[in-house]
Amino acid sequence: MSKSKILLQVTGSIAAYKVCELLSTLVKADYEVKVVASENALRFVGAATWEGLSGSPVYSDLWQQGRMMDHIELNRWADLILVVPATASYINRAASGTGGDLLTTLFLAHDFKKPFLLAPAMNQAMYQHPVTHKSLSLLREMGVEILDPENGNLACGEIGPGRLMEPENIFARIQARLQPRHSRVLITSGGTVEPIDDVRGITNISTGVTGATIADQLIRDGFDVTYLGAKTAAKPTGPCRLLNFSSFKDLQMLLQNELQEKYSAVIHAAAVSDYSPTPLNGKIPSQSEHLNIELQKNPKLVNQLRGWSINKDLRLIAFKLTSSDSAQHRLAAVDTLGKNSTADLVIQNDFSDFKNGGPEHPFAAYRNSQSVFAAKNKADLAQKISHYLVKESPL
Numbered sequence: 001m002s003k004s005k006i007l008l009q010v011t012g013s014i015a016a017y018k019v020c021e022l023l024s025t026l027v028k029a030d031y032e033v034k035v036v037a038s039e040n041a042l043r044f045v046g047a048a049t050w051e052g053l054s055g056s057p058v059y060s061d062l063w064q065q066g067r068m069m070d071h072i073e074l075n076r077w078a079d080l081i082l083v084v085p086a087t088a089s090y091i092n093r094a095a096s097g098t099g100g101d102l103l104t105t106l107f108l109a110h111d112f113k114k115p116f117l118l119a120p121a122m123n124q125a126m127y128q129h130p131v132t133h134k135s136l137s138l139l140r141e142m143g144v145e146i147l148d149p150e151n152g153n154l155a156c157g158e159i160g161p162g163r164l165m166e167p168e169n170i171f172a173r174i175q176a177r178l179q180p181r182h183s184r185v186l187i188t189s190g191g192t193v194e195p196i197d198d199v200r201g202i203t204n205i206s207t208g209v210t211g212a213t214i215a216d217q218l219i220r221d222g223f224d225v226t227y228l229g230a231k232t233a234a235k236p237t238g239p240c241r242l243l244n245f246s247s248f249k250d251l252q253m254l255l256q257n258e259l260q261e262k263y264s265a266v267i268h269a270a271a272v273s274d275y276s277p278t279p280l281n282g283k284i285p286s287q288s289e290h291l292n293i294e295l296q297k298n299p300k301l302v303n304q305l306r307g308w309s310i311n312k313d314l315r316l317i318a319f320k321l322t323s324s325d326s327a328q329h330r331l332a333a334v335d336t337l338g339k340n341s342t343a344d345l346v347i348q349n350d351f352s353d354f355k356n357g358g359p360e361h362p363f364a365a366y367r368n369s370q371s372v373f374a375a376k377n378k379a380d381l382a383q384k385i386s387h388y389l390v391k392e393s394p395l
């Protein structure tokens with residue numbers, strides 16, 4: 001197998017010396033590394049050190065004769081891009097789209113199809129500065145994986161957040177991102193909106209947070225995720241393919257199309273309306289005291305997913321929200337869904353557990369009516385689903 005290629009970008013932080021150790025570890029682990037150093041980074045550690053450790057010339061100049069297209073070519077060459085340490089100045093310039101030097105121009109030419117990791121290092125005031133704070137959120141939203149700095153003694157003598165993540169932890173994060181992807185997973189999430197007329201709709205209270213939490217966990221664990229989310233649903237923060245739906249019909253069509261692609265698993269967490277009205281054109285006038293809306297039953301999408309999928313070994317995970325029933329009723333509902341959908345796992349949660357409380361509540365997973373695991377909250381559920389898929393859908 002060919003070596004994975006890492007584009008290691010270094011900016012002008014006092015922590016630059018720590019990256020020599022990381023670079024040496026990467027080379028020993030058989031990664032091919034090219035170093036890009038900002039002009040200010042070279043004030044801290046010289047080009048000779050970077051070249052000596054990586055075995056390749058150091059890239060620093062956007063205007064280098066004979067290598068004018070480095071800002072495009074280096075992105076194409078790399079399997080993973082890493083900025084470590086990332087200064088406040090770099091972070092703020094990258095987030096605002098300023099491309100004045102080789103590093104920020106490389107960022108502008110990055111298409112987010114490959115992992116982009118960034119490890120900030122700076123004085124705690126610089127880290128907590130509102131501009132830096134905002135820029136890091138923006139970069140995260142764009143799909144940059146921020147390797148959060150640690151709290152501790154800083155080079156300036158202060159104590160606080162801003163200390164570069166330990167090189168061995170950065171190394172572990174790089175390894176995790178370069179592991180071969182386990183498989184492709186499709187996640188549906190959020191609630192459908194069934195139009196009554198052109199301006200009104202019937203919907204439900206689903207937020208999409210459970211689906212987004214599962215998506216982010218799977219992305220971190222190396223799955224290739226497609227997230228089919230309701231327009232208003234929470235979205236994963238990690239890099240994945242995002243598709244939107246609004247109504248039952250939209251979701252039905254998207255699922256039929258998507259399942260013509262080879263997915264190894266579908267996690268159907270969307271709250272799909274059981275009934276839809278026949279929508280009227282325009283806006284229904286609001287003068288009358290009464291308005292009758294007739295609703296038609298929708299077919300259960302979850303029962304058709306396996307039939308639509310071109311993968312006959314599809315892993316299917318279905319969700320059942322029960323509503324304050326007895327344990328016996330809950331199990332019966334799980335059993336019916338499991339049989340009709342032939343889901344491999346049915347994840348059950350109950351309305352009574354979250355109607356009065358905060359955002360967290362427990363889940364229980366069943367297979368053929370037998371308990372497989374219990375999860376205390378969304379994050380726990382996401383991890384357990386990920387473990388299940390790794391075990392059940394090996395590479």
Ligand SMILES: Cc1cc2nc3c(=O)[nH]c(=O)nc-3n(C[C@H](O)[C@H](O)[C@H](O)COP(=O)(O)O)c2cc1C
Pocket residue numbers: 010011012013014015038039040041086087088089090121122123126
């Ligand atoms: C001794 C010294 C140490 C510095 N350490 C940091 C640092 O750890 N983090 C940071 O964001 N800026 C630090 N700076 C400021 C940056 O070097 C400065 O903002 C520079 O313009 C960053 O350039 P670059 O992002 O293009 O590499 C330091 C400056 C000096 C003089």
